[in-house]
Amino acid sequence: MYKKLPYLMIAFAAAMWGLIGFFVKGLSDAGFSAMEIVTVRVVTAAGILVLVGLAAYRDHLKIRIKDLPLFIGTGILSIVFFNWCYFTAIELMNIPIAVALLYTSPAFVAVLSFIFLKESIDRKKLIAIALTIIGCTLAAGITGQEGASFSAAALLIGLGAGFGYALYSIFGKVALRKYHPFTVTLYTFIVAAAALIPTTGIAGKASILFNGSTWLYVIGLGIFPTVLAYFAYSWGLERTESSTAAVVATLEPVIATLLGVIVYGDRPGILQLIGSLLIVISVVAVNISLPARKLKSTSLSD
Template structure:
């Protein structure tokens, strides 16, 4: 029987990502911009990972220079590009539409995995992806009745967030063929930090990060929805298909919505409840394999 632990680890990563709003709210209240918060996130994560690596993963600290492009892929093309696209889309569009466009990522992963990783797209996986995309759209509250119109460029930027989000699964899958999950996670955030810290000017605000309760938000942001989440996701991704991992990871908006209801008193409409249910159904559908008859049971299903 195929182990479900990789899917559990990916779901755990999704749960950790669902907590990000708590830390972002705290840092936003302290006066940091969206991209400064991203810079704090990746820099804090990189420092923590380097320290953990020196103590526990000394045998996994080296990479080949010719493989650096993989971490440019996970760190800059994915983490940095995804965040830039996502926050730009929030400003140009609206948060619900930006979130919905972000979670088109499973469709991008399935297509990219088919093209570059030679992974198949069967009917069950295709149905799960379709349900996920529709579910995320409904969960985000898009009803089509608002009458708002947006430019093509702003929609493409929003889709860029989904594409950038998907690239982590693709580059990460290739990197995991050669490196330990810890190595992949650490160098992803080292490269992302090298790109973000100089361009956001967060270094000039370094003294203000560690005042009052800000350092708790900064370190918490670096540990829970970042280090733990990406390590768990990389561990699970190493042991399953990229497209399947991406679908399981879309539990994140459901978990974030539940936390919002419990902690912040957010209310869900019927369409959002339906969308959340569709996401859960898609995750169940992609992971449950119905048993076949006794004959041919020696064949994988």
């Protein structure tokens, strides 16, 4: 069971990420733009993580200055960059296409892991990646007639979201060789917050944060799909291959679809259901190790 725990932690992280729409919808209704919500998310997470660190992880609060580029990688090149690409893609195209392009990340992770982390790409992993990409495309509700209406620049920005999303697994994997998962999560959000606060003008909306139930969405967004999710993912990533972790994490759109059905009454089509099933199959595939066939020895004498 312990051997499967890293995958369960990654699946838990994906489930938490899948709930993000609930909190984003609440903050959007309160008048926040997409990038302002991202800023609220990372700033709240950074604040919570600092408090948790002072209370329970005092031995994991320090990093070496020479390792700061690793957290620029996880915080700015990944968190900030992929969110910018993702929300820009939504504006240039639409949500289904943007989601599908975001979840090309397992393919990027597999290639980058092969080049930089020397991880192998076996047949099972290739099949799982292919099923993931096809499944995410179907789950997003894409039809074959929509792609022609989008510019090459829009599609490249959408792919940039998948690439940026993948970078967390690469930079995070290297950082986890030197630091505790909590340390990696903490400095990822400190660096991301430091980059976003001066560029988004979020300070001008500070008064709105505590109006009505808005603060509940802020705290919930900071805790569940952010602090808990990234800590769980980092913990699991430390103990498994980046490419495998990326495939397991694609449970997120399945959870997001279930949230839409249960909470908002969405009704997915047959292609979306098939896509979700393919994602689940791909996640199961990378987690099942078939026992090797026992070689027959001295069978003639038995």
